[in-house]
Amino acid sequence: MFTTLSKLLAYRAAVAGEETALTWTGTRVTWAALDRRVTAVAAALRRVTEPGQRAAILVPPSPDYVVAFLGVLRAGLVAIPVGPDRRAGVLADAEPSIVLATAETVAPVRRFLSTLETCGHRVLAVDAVPDAAAVPDAPVLADDVAYLQYPGGVMVTHANVLANARQAAQVLGDDAVVTWLPPSDPLGLLLGVAVPVVTGVPAVVHDRRHLLADPPSGFAVALADAADPDLDRLREVFALRVCYVRAEATALVACGHPAGQLVAIVDPDGRRVPPGETGEIWVSGPNVARGYRNRPEQSARVFCALLAGDAEPRWWLRTGDLGVLDESGRLSVTGRDLVAGLDPQDVEATAGQAHPAIRPSGVAAFAVPGEHPVVVLALADGVVPPRGEVERAVRHAVVTRHGLTLRRVVVLPAGEPPRSRAQCRDRYLDGLLTADGLR
Numbered sequence: 338m339f340t341t342l343s344k345l346l347a348y349r350a351a352v353a354g355e356e357t358a359l360t361w362t363g364t365r366v367t368w369a370a371l372d373r374r375v376t377a378v379a380a381a382l383r384r385v386t387e388p389g390q391r392a393a394i395l396v397p398p399s400p401d402y403v404v405a406f407l408g409v410l411r412a413g414l415v416a417i418p419v420g421p422d423r424r425a426g427v428l429a430d431a432e433p434s435i436v437l438a439t440a441e442t443v444a445p446v447r448r449f450l451s452t453l454e455t456c457g458h459r460v461l462a463v464d465a466v467p468d469a470a471a472v473p474d475a476p477v478l479a480d481d482v483a484y485l486q487y488p489g490g491v492m493v494t495h496a497n498v499l500a501n502a503r504q505a506a507q508v509l510g511d512d513a514v515v516t517w518l519p520p521s522d523p524l525g526l527l528l529g530v531a532v533p534v535v536t537g538v539p540a541v542v543h544d545r546r547h548l549l550a551d552p553p554s555g556f557a558v559a560l561a562d563a564a565d566p567d568l569d570r571l572r573e574v575f576a577l578r579v580c581y582v583r584a585e586a587t588a589l590v591a592c593g594h595p596a597g598q599l600v601a602i603v604d605p606d607g608r609r610v611p612p613g614e615t616g617e618i619w620v621s622g623p624n625v626a627r628g629y630r631n632r633p634e635q636s637a638r639v640f641c642a643l644l645a646g647d648a649e650p651r652w653w654l655r656t657g658d659l660g661v662l663d664e665s666g667r668l669s670v671t672g673r674d675l676v677a678g679l680d681p682q683d684v685e686a687t688a689g690q691a692h693p694a695i696r697p698s699g700v701a702a703f704a705v706p707g708e709h710p711v712v713v714l715a716l717a718d719g720v721v722p723p724r725g726e727v728e729r730a731v732r733h734a735v736v737t738r739h740g741l742t743l744r745r746v747v748v749l750p751a752g753e754p755p756r757s758r759a760q761c762r763d764r765y766l767d768g769l770l771t772a773d774g775l776r
Contacts, residue, residue: 378408413475488683598622
């Protein structure tokens with residue numbers, strides 16, 4: 338039984354070495370070639386790191402990114418897939434021991450790293466390391482963290498990613514895996530890396546701009562996040578299956594009907610609602626991640642919900658999104674809590690760390706009509722900072738990390754905001770949420 342992507346990759350290389358593993362904008366890579374380069378990167382990492390340390394991947398979207406990611410896993414490190422727009426915030430939060438780049442990007446990556454408050458990061462060019470002899474897989478367990486998914490620093494285990502890849506395979510069937518998403522994106526990483534390794538079906542990765550300008554032919558099915566900005570155009574290119582994606586569930590939750598996991602629609606009191614009624618989407622299954630790195634209170638609130646009256650008690654992930662399940666069990670998402678295009682949990686994480694007086698689990702970010710962003714937060718017990726200090730700290734942190742100017746910051750006295758983000762927003766709009774507390 339294979340418990341990691343690295344072990345599965347070695348198996349693919351042994352039994353189907355010269356078959357195609359992935360095609361990236363016309364560049365074909367075989368399983369044997371991919372495994373050889375992954376081994377080379379893992380060997381180089383082993384010489385300068387210890388298992389369990391973190392490695393940030395600042396490689397441009399390319400086959401080298403796939404090599405870097407799988408090489409980090411083979412070395413027993415925790416991968417940090419980094420997108421181009423969140424590099425400073427991600428590295429500050431994740432504290433990597435080493436940064437992966439390419440020979441062409443080492444210099445600009447070093448210049449970028451020199452602008453950070455921390456310094457001394459090692460930088461490894463993944464396309465410049467020589468081939469190496471076989472590297473035995475690090476002694477990692479299925480429940481060990483494989484990578485951190487941002488925003489939020491979601492701790493995805495080896496078991497999580499294998500489970501979600503198998504769930505995605507149920508949706509895809511025997512079709513080739515097609516994606517236009519970068520591997521720093523949760524769904525892009527699942528479709529472009531994990532699903533091919535788990536199933537042996539090759540991935541076809543396109544540059545988004547080229548794909549929309551010159552659509553390929555011969556692909557019947559593709560999966561897309563319901564929040565994709567090019568959704569209408571992509572429908573014209575593919576027989577598209579629109580999916581509900583959450584990083585906290587590794588990536589894929591459902592493309593209509595959930596596969597291999599449970600979905601419940603829940604009211605504000607934590608009780609399941611009848612089919613056809615709207616409520617918060619809760620998810621439970623082997624793909625649900627462990628929690629947020631270094632945020633135990635927020636992790637407990639989001640990942641460890643209990644469904645009232647559940648005959649078989651289990652942990653549920655509270656997504657904060659609204660949806661409906663019909664009589665057949667098909668999921669429709671009716672509301673996603675985006676704040677000016679950002680994941681609210683990302684904004685909440687930033688606000689929660691902006692000042693030591695803030696209770697980390699007592700932050701809610703949401704948008705009110707007109708897409709105006711609001712943050713509501715509670716102070717820790719026994720703390721009374723100078724008036725205005727916490728608000729200024731939160732505004733500065735959010736605009737620095739996200740470029741987002743908040744319309745309002747409501748600082749509550751010691752205690753927690755309402756149980757859900759939706760309830761907090763409703764009370765704010767009703768004028769029941771003030772600095773004097775909840776009315």
